[in-house]
Amino acid sequence: MSNYPKTMKALVAYSKTDYRYEPAYPSPECGDDDLIIKVEGCGICAGDLKCQHGAAMFWGDEVQPSWVQPPFIPGHEFLGVVVEMGKHVKGYEIGDRLTADQIVPCGECKFCKSGRYWMCQPHDIFGFQSRCNGGMAEYVRYPKNAVLHKVPKDLSLEKALLIEPYACSKHAVDRADIQCDDIVVISGAGTLGLGMVTYAALKNPKALISLDMVEQRLEKAKAFGATHAFNPSKIDVVAELMKMTDGYGCDIYIEATGHPSSVIQGLSGIRKLGTFVEFSVFSGPTNVDWSIIGDRKELDIRGSHLSPYCFPFVIENIASGKLKTDGMVKTTFKLEEWEKAFEYGTGKYGDFKIAFIP
Ligand SMILES: [Zn+2]
Numbered sequence: 427m428s429n430y431p432k433t434m435k436a437l438v439a440y441s442k443t444d445y446r447y448e449p450a451y452p453s454p455e456c457g458d459d460d461l462i463i464k465v466e467g468c469g470i471c472a473g474d475l476k477c478q479h480g481a482a483m484f485w486g487d488e489v490q491p492s493w494v495q496p497p498f499i500p501g502h503e504f505l506g507v508v509v510e511m512g513k514h515v516k517g518y519e520i521g522d523r524l525t526a527d528q529i530v531p532c533g534e535c536k537f538c539k540s541g542r543y544w545m546c547q548p549h550d551i552f553g554f555q556s557r558c559n560g561g562m563a564e565y566v567r568y569p570k571n572a573v574l575h576k577v578p579k580d581l582s583l584e585k586a587l588l589i590e591p592y593a594c595s596k597h598a599v600d601r602a603d604i605q606c607d608d609i610v611v612i613s614g615a616g617t618l619g620l621g622m623v624t625y626a627a628l629k630n631p632k633a634l635i636s637l638d639m640v641e642q643r644l645e646k647a648k649a650f651g652a653t654h655a656f657n658p659s660k661i662d663v664v665a666e667l668m669k670m671t672d673g674y675g676c677d678i679y680i681e682a683t684g685h686p687s688s689v690i691q692g693l694s695g696i697r698k699l700g701t702f703v704e705f706s707v708f709s710g711p712t713n714v715d716w717s718i719i720g721d722r723k724e725l726d727i728r729g730s731h732l733s734p735y736c737f738p739f740v741i742e743n744i745a746s747g748k749l750k751t752d753g754m755v756k757t758t759f760k761l762e763e764w765e766k767a768f769e770y771g772t773g774k775y776g777d778f779k780i781a782f783i784p
């Protein structure tokens with residue numbers, strides 16, 4: 427006898443052109459090492475949208491193999507309550523409220539073995555492979571290697587849905603290694619960029635500058651701790667940075683838009699020996715004069731991927747209110763409304779984070 431039904435509502439990706447709402451999809455089975463949670467909510471990530479739009483980085487093309495393995499249930503920004511536990515599982519109870527890192531580490535590759543689990547070579551992430559189904563469903567299986575975290579029961583769902591995105595924001599900002607006399611630019615004020623702003627503000631840099639083309643987002647960035655907010659469609663950002671820094675340029679530039687123009691702007695606006703952090707996923711190549719990195723500025727160019735070791739801090743500080751969350755999750759949908767939800771997920775109606783409540 428199990429504690430949950432044999433079938434469930436789910437959004438299922440069968441191919442890059444075939445996503446379907448299934449009212450009675452088989453529920454996950456609970457193996458001896460597994461936990462089953464009843465999903466409370468699942469955010470829609472830009473990655474989920476790009477995957478549904480058929481991007482080659484997910485489905486493959488002539489040069490890269492397919493990484494996704496359909497049929498799968500999308501969604502890696504979810505949390506829920508434990509309804510079933512395998513007999514080998516220790517440390518949890520039925521009714522615990524849990525979330526997990528989006529990656530499920532293999533535990534055996536050289537990255538996992540050296541503690542760098544977020545770069546795990548096989549790279550299973552919830553919501554892209556049938557063996558690792560995601561949160562756009564009523565139930566999810568947490569396998570043995572899932573990196574689980576308890577979520578306080580009194581934390582509102584709107585706040586809890588920001589745990590995964592803000593954890594990714596934290597890692598990107600940590601990569602920048604901000605010092606208190608730094609002039610920091612965060613380019614892009616979507617959910618992730620705003621998560622970076624509210625976390626970077628805790629480091630008290632000399633100036634924290636948010637960039638975005640949408641005024642409403644810039645207002646939110648100011649409310650979240652940005653000291654300045656510039657709209658690149660209205661002012662010359664590089665000229666403004668030079669004015670603020672006696673012509674040197676900003677110390678740190680974090681790129682969170684995924685647009686080539688933001689990369690070029692950053693490389694131009696950053697000072698010599700500055701640190702450039704790239705967080706975004708791009709839909710095509712960026713063309714720049716690469717010599718700026720070496721011969722002209724000797725820059726530190728750092729990548730940022732996922733959110734290693736970031737969940738505990740983020741859960742604690744979302745709960746305490748030190749990380750600001752006001753107005754980030756306002757619109758939710760049922761799974762049957764997935765097409766509308768994905769459309770809203772693009773942000774074209776002014777939303778930050780859209781989520782499913784199954
Ligand atoms: Zn995400």
Ligand SMILES: [Zn+2]
Binds near residue numbers: 531532533537545546
């Ligand atoms: Zn691994």
